[in-house]
Amino acid sequence: MSIALIIPDRKLDDLQQRLQQALPDTRIEIWPELHDPAEVEFAVVWKQPHGCLNGLINLKAIQCFGAGVDSILADPTLPNLPVSRIVDPALTEAMIGYLDGVVNYYRLQLDVFSRQQQQSVWRPKSPRKLNHIAVLGLGELGGAVANHFYGSGYQVSGWARSGKSLKNIQCFAGEGQLAQAVAAADVVICLLPLTPTTENLLGENFFSTLKPAAIFINVARGAIVDEQALLAALERGALAAACLDVFRQEPLSSASPLWQHPAVLITPHVSAVTNVSTVVSQIADNYRRAQQGSALLNPVDVVRGY
Amino acid sequence: MSIALIIPDRKLDDLQQRLQQALPDTRIEIWPELHDPAEVEFAVVWKQPHGCLNGLINLKAIQCFGAGVDSILADPTLPNLPVSRIVDPALTEAMIGYLDGVVNYYRLQLDVFSRQQQQSVWRPKSPRKLNHIAVLGLGELGGAVANHFYGSGYQVSGWARSGKSLKNIQCFAGEGQLAQAVAAADVVICLLPLTPTTENLLGENFFSTLKPAAIFINVARGAIVDEQALLAALERGALAAACLDVFRQEPLSSASPLWQHPAVLITPHVSAVTNVSTVVSQIADNYRRAQQGSALLNPVDVVRGY
Numbered sequence: 001m002s003i004a005l006i007i008p009d010r011k012l013d014d015l016q017q018r019l020q021q022a023l024p025d026t027r028i029e030i031w032p033e034l035h036d037p038a039e040v041e042f043a044v045v046w047k048q049p050h051g052c053l054n055g056l057i058n059l060k061a062i063q064c065f066g067a068g069v070d071s072i073l074a075d076p077t078l079p080n081l082p083v084s085r086i087v088d089p090a091l092t093e094a095m096i097g098y099l100d101g102v103v104n105y106y107r108l109q110l111d112v113f114s115r116q117q118q119q120s121v122w123r124p125k126s127p128r129k130l131n132h133i134a135v136l137g138l139g140e141l142g143g144a145v146a147n148h149f150y151g152s153g154y155q156v157s158g159w160a161r162s163g164k165s166l167k168n169i170q171c172f173a174g175e176g177q178l179a180q181a182v183a184a185a186d187v188v189i190c191l192l193p194l195t196p197t198t199e200n201l202l203g204e205n206f207f208s209t210l211k212p213a214a215i216f217i218n219v220a221r222g223a224i225v226d227e228q229a230l231l232a233a234l235e236r237g238a239l240a241a242a243c244l245d246v247f248r249q250e251p252l253s254s255a256s257p258l259w260q261h262p263a264v265l266i267t268p269h270v271s272a273v274t275n276v277s278t279v280v281s282q283i284a285d286n287y288r289r290a291q292q293g294s295a296l297l298n299p300v301d302v303v304r305g306y
Numbered sequence: 307m308s309i310a311l312i313i314p315d316r317k318l319d320d321l322q323q324r325l326q327q328a329l330p331d332t333r334i335e336i337w338p339e340l341h342d343p344a345e346v347e348f349a350v351v352w353k354q355p356h357g358c359l360n361g362l363i364n365l366k367a368i369q370c371f372g373a374g375v376d377s378i379l380a381d382p383t384l385p386n387l388p389v390s391r392i393v394d395p396a397l398t399e400a401m402i403g404y405l406d407g408v409v410n411y412y413r414l415q416l417d418v419f420s421r422q423q424q425q426s427v428w429r430p431k432s433p434r435k436l437n438h439i440a441v442l443g444l445g446e447l448g449g450a451v452a453n454h455f456y457g458s459g460y461q462v463s464g465w466a467r468s469g470k471s472l473k474n475i476q477c478f479a480g481e482g483q484l485a486q487a488v489a490a491a492d493v494v495i496c497l498l499p500l501t502p503t504t505e506n507l508l509g510e511n512f513f514s515t516l517k518p519a520a521i522f523i524n525v526a527r528g529a530i531v532d533e534q535a536l537l538a539a540l541e542r543g544a545l546a547a548a549c550l551d552v553f554r555q556e557p558l559s560s561a562s563p564l565w566q567h568p569a570v571l572i573t574p575h576v577s578a579v580t581n582v583s584t585v586v587s588q589i590a591d592n593y594r595r596a597q598q599g600s601a602l603l604n605p606v607d608v609v610r611g612y
Binding site: 104114122250259260268 | 407
């Protein structure tokens with residue numbers, strides 16, 4: 001009986017070693033070097049090559065090595081098995097720290113002062129008055145982020161595909177209410193899951209409903225945003241600035257016009273990276289649950305996509 | 307009986323109007339257009355031309371229009387009268403907001419990512435581990451800033467000319483302990499008053515005692531720092547970065563090498579600007595105290611310089 005780690009392009013020695021300590025009687029293998037594919041009962045997966053799970057004939061469950069499962073569900077040959085994902089308090093804390101820092105960067109006009117500095121220009125400005133934040137996506141991360149900013153004194157509205165109810169947050173639901181959710185927002189934060197429904201959801205229509213000079217932050221997935229519409233909104237001043245941590249293709253191509261746009265801040269997908277030390281126990285727990293045939297922690301609705 | 311506002315190069319209509327509302331029976335005048343200099347009993351002063359107070363023969367008290375009194379005390383002909391300054395909770399809150407934003411800017415590596423962006427380079431990095439903050443100057447602002455960062459989970463050390471005792475903050479005193487105060491600091495924040503003792507205090511010796519790759523933030527006065535020593539420390543990597551909000555000469559000359567230094571973030575003296583709406587009542591209160599001959603609120607020790 002073994003666990004396969006199917007996470008291409010990443011050093012896995014540390015994860016393997018820690019999982020081995022947590023589960024001393026289980027073989028922990030790094031795909032594609034498997035002792036016997038028929039022995040694999042549990043797979044920890046991230047951006048797997050499509051089809052690679054089909055040879056694991058005794059697989060019982062799929063554990064996503066992160067919060068967003070879109071790259072796993074994109075595999076058209078995905079076996080019909082329970083899928084779970086990581087819900088890591090450290091991930092939530094990192095995301096809140098990132099967003100808090102970025103919102104304050106804009107509040108203090110550090111984007112404007114950086115541009116002025118490049119031209120040796122001294123022009124004092126008062127802080128931006130950012131009162132209202134809209135959070136798109138009210139799952140584990142989005143809900144926590146909305147609560148955090150409410151607690152810091154902001155008015156917060158939220159939007160999700162299905163109706164959610166969060167104390168102190170004005171919640172909107174469904175595509176018909178997206179414009180209402182962001183109409184009063186000084187800052188819009190995208191924390192939506194990437195699904196066929198949300199791909200390219202934030203396009204020309206969306207950006208034209210924002211308050212003039214709003215600030216847009218994407219920490220979810222690049223493909224949710226229509227990049228041409230985003231650039232056009234920056235050009236016509238519908239957006240004052242955009243902070244992008246995620247892109248349709250990562251790493252972002254050096255030819256992308258986003259790099260040199262003066263109103264765009266680019267960070268290389270660092271807002272919240274899965275932390276090995278905190279997720280090992282969650283993986284081990286789900287492995288034991290799969291062995292016992294009980295329900296997984298943090299299950300994913302494969303049809304809904306998150 | 308009148309109050310003179312002696313604050314060159316600033317629009318004072320709003321301040322004059324609000325003070326007039328607070329003190330309807332007192333004439334509020336804007337220097338140099340005084341009805342009768344002998345009627346002026348109280349002066350609100352900021353960067354006054356030296357000697358301009360000497361014609362006010364019935365002046366009873368000098369109210370500095372800000373927290374730092376160095377520009378007022380620099381006048382060699384300053385009359386021997388009580389001097390007070392603004393201690394404004396909104397000023398303290400603004401300073402904490404600025405410093406919190408700047409520390410998080412560095413924690414999130416936004417300085418590094420901005421430089422990478424200029425070169426279209428995608429290179430993820432974990433947040434900087436900033437654990438220890440040293441605060442130089444433990445007055446109203448410095449003490450509040452030290453407490454704020456302690457409350458946010460940082461280890462905090464503090465330094466002041468004279469011995470201070472602050473709960474949870476490791477306090478050091480006197481020039482002999484300056485090196486100890488900053489030895490373990492990942493971030494050093496300067497909030498010292500500018501006095502003959504602190505002018506050029508932070509020079510080559512000081513920068514050579516810092517932890518390698520420390521971050522230096524100056525929100526006090528430019529003349530406390532020896533700029534050549536600062537640039538040399540950045541060159542040899544003793545400092546990883548400097549955020550400067552204050553300069554020996556303001557506006558900073560467009561010829562200054564600081565503007566284009568890749569490891570320097572320049573903000574144009576915006577960290578905490580006196581807010582008219584919150585200081586009017588403090589000025590009116592001190593005017594009444596001066597009229598009654600009672601002690602001023604927030605008095606300044608003219609000999610000590612703060």
